[in-house]
Amino acid sequence: MRTAFTDLMGIEHPLVGFNRSPAVVAEVTNAGGLGVLAATAYTPEQLDAQLTWIEEQTDGRPHGVDLLVPEKVAIGDAGDLVASLRAQIPDVHLEFVERLMAKYEIPAIPAEATPLVNDEIAAALNPEGAQALIDVALGHPIALIANALGTPPASLVDNAHERGVIVAALVGRAKHARRQVEAGVDVLIAQGTEAGGHTGTIATTVLTPEVISVAQGRPVLTAGGVASGQQMAAGLALGAAGVWCGSVWLNSIEDITPDAIKRKFLSARSSDTLRSPLRTGKPARQLRSAYHDEWEADGLPALPMPLQPMLVNEAFGRIDAAAAEGHAGALALETFFIGQVVGAFARLRPTKEIVESMVSDCDERLRELAAQLR
């Protein structure tokens, strides 16, 4: 399938695979799609290493990087960013998390484990922190850089364009798309409410043509509700020049999400997700768990970024560790970002097989429909 997006990127299939696992990114790219690495999961040093590894695997084939630069964040003290942000988390929030950990009997983990790195990553959710990741990304031969929240800083657009890097942005409303066009973005990604992660309330079927109508000829990708070839064909039928898939890779063998979460996904239905600010402070679709039930029952408001992720990161570090050991309370609380397509997950599959079956099923469905035309 040839589209304006495949021509722009020099790729074979109009399919983007967005994921934090370097192996998923490399496999999508090697299968003829465009793999895009979620940089926000990493420190600048880690991102540098991951991109180097992906380059070694993909032999010059195009791949990209996705950032998250929120427009409004809590401001910390540059001197000791993590500590100064931590100090802004209200006691009632910390007490809620402690009560929850006690109620579900989640063991503590050593202070030197991942939560500290997670805190550092969360604290970097600000324009300056994002700049460090942008600098690393643009130092590598990437083909595309995407921003998942808000309009990118002008310097990002300029620096990317100087290096011949395509700039993309995820949007959940037509008015956000208009702002991205003004900011000089090259590719818009219309992310429907059914998508995993940060997402709005408008469904893919309605949002995609709305974004196309304000894109002034730029390629628009559709995101949300795309995990099969038929859903890919539907995205293209809506007028999209390609599909941006995130959730489907959490059903891949290569994805680095803890096994306990991947197993929960395999038994989940499409109605088991919700949009909640629980993990990041902004509404993001994720698997509903006992954590959400307890949080909603308590009624505490979510904190702004990055305080909310800092609040819950240590807890989820403990939950991940206990869930890996089969701890019942941890398994009840465990959750991660996922779209409504989770209901279709049946067994873990190789990333390459997911790409190949999506592409061939998409082509087949479009051929069938063409044959049904009178």
Add this chain to the structure above:
Amino acid sequence: MRTAFTDLMGIEHPLVGFNRSPAVVAEVTNAGGLGVLAATAYTPEQLDAQLTWIEEQTDGRPHGVDLLVPEKVAIGDAGDLVASLRAQIPDVHLEFVERLMAKYEIPAIPAEATPLVNDEIAAALNPEGAQALIDVALGHPIALIANALGTPPASLVDNAHERGVIVAALVGRAKHARRQVEAGVDVLIAQGTEAGGHTGTIATTVLTPEVISVAQGRPVLTAGGVASGQQMAAGLALGAAGVWCGSVWLNSIEDITPDAIKRKFLSARSSDTLRSPLRTGKPARQLRSAYHDEWEADGLPALPMPLQPMLVNEAFGRIDAAAAEGHAGALALETFFIGQVVGAFARLRPTKEIVESMVSDCDERLRELAAQLR
């Protein structure tokens, strides 16, 4: 476009037009689609007259009827159904409506006006009331009878099948689709969360393949987010044998919805709808208005069917009458069922033109995509 559904119904285009306006139903059928009349808007006598009129316009072409038989309702006294149900509405609810009418200065209307008929219609939202409508519908030469809430009574399926009438059902979850298959329904309609009216939380892109997977070969239509040829093509790409459209006709000249509401729709964005039990007691997507803001601020729970529609029907009768005169308070409160596609409404169009442009745009998009295949 030929599909299993066009073959089953003997129609030219895989497009159903669901509406309470007899002229919309006749126009959709005459344009080669399948017009389906919302019977729940009428008393049995009115439905009889409307179906007779549609038959006169459509010259034997297939059309259908849609009912709403909720599975759980408040039970009234058969002797004086309206009065006995009215008596079950709590005073706090009646007082809220009175305060609202006073705050927005909505004039009262004469007791002999439409609200009494509306009360009768609402009171008939029970298996017995539905049976009277079913009897009228099956006494006419209809091609399809659909049920919008819950599984149809066995007698409906049997009586319809004896007369060669296809039975369809709207579903918002795969498990509801399974129950409909067990009840003997012939056609399933997967209604996504973006749809107007009673709808669930799963988006069309995700719900449609889920319903197909449990339909055991029955044709599945997709509903929600379909108001253009590209969206129709997307529904077919998802595997649907046709599309069921409701909201788009509220953008037609023939639709009988009050002009004040149709004008509000023309200026609405896709983000201006919400799922709310305000009008019927069950979550239904509608245009957000000051009525929802006041209702949510007050925090009163919704009443079960048919008490909630009886509670609000008189108020909306008053609002409709005042809004028709340009009353500012009434225009602020005014609302009606509509899907997220409302954001695409630009000007009122003839129903025939809507059908024809959807069908030709759908065909064109599918031809374009087939040409892009490598």
